[in-house]
Amino acid sequence: MEKQNGWNEYSRLVLNELETLSTGIAGINKEIQEIRQELVALKTKEDKVEELTSWKKRVDEIASPTQLKEMKNELSDLQLQKDSVDALNEWKQKIDEISSPTQLAKLSSEVSELKTFKVKAVTIFAVIQFVMAVAVAWSKIF
Numbered sequence: 001m002e003k004q005n006g007w008n009e010y011s012r013l014v015l016n017e018l019e020t021l022s023t024g025i026a027g028i029n030k031e032i033q034e035i036r037q038e039l040v041a042l043k044t045k046e047d048k049v050e051e052l053t054s055w056k057k058r059v060d061e062i063a064s065p066t067q068l069k070e071m072k073n074e075l076s077d078l079q080l081q082k083d084s085v086d087a088l089n090e091w092k093q094k095i096d097e098i099s100s101p102t103q104l105a106k107l108s109s110e111v112s113e114l115k116t117f118k119v120k121a122v123t124i125f126a127v128i129q130f131v132m133a134v135a136v137a138w139s140k141i142f
Contacts, residue, residue, distance in 0.1 A: 063071065099107070
C-alpha cells in the first residue's frame, strides 16, 4: 500500500505540475497573441511611415520646403491684392449706383461750362458797374 500511496502523491504532484505548466503555456500563448497584435500594429505604422516618406519624396521633387514657404507667402500677397481689388470693385459699384462714368464726364463738362459762364458774367457785371460809375461821375462833373 505504501507504493500506491506514494504513487498517488507522485501522480498528484505530476498533475499539479502539469496544470502549472498548462497555465504557464496558456499565459505565454496569450502574450504571444498580444505580441502578434502589436507587431501587426507596428507593421501598419511602418507602412504608413513608408507611404509618408514616398509622398515627401514626390513633393520634394516638385518643390522644396523653402519653395513651398515662398509660394505660401506669394499666395498671401495675392490674397491681399484680391481683397484690395474686391474693395475697389465694391467702391466702383457704389459710385456706379450714383451715376455712370459717362454721366460723371458730362457733369464735369457742364461744371466747367458753368465756371466759364460765371467768370464771363462777373466780368460783364464789373464792366457795367464801372461804366455806370463813370457815367454817374461824368454826369456830376458836367
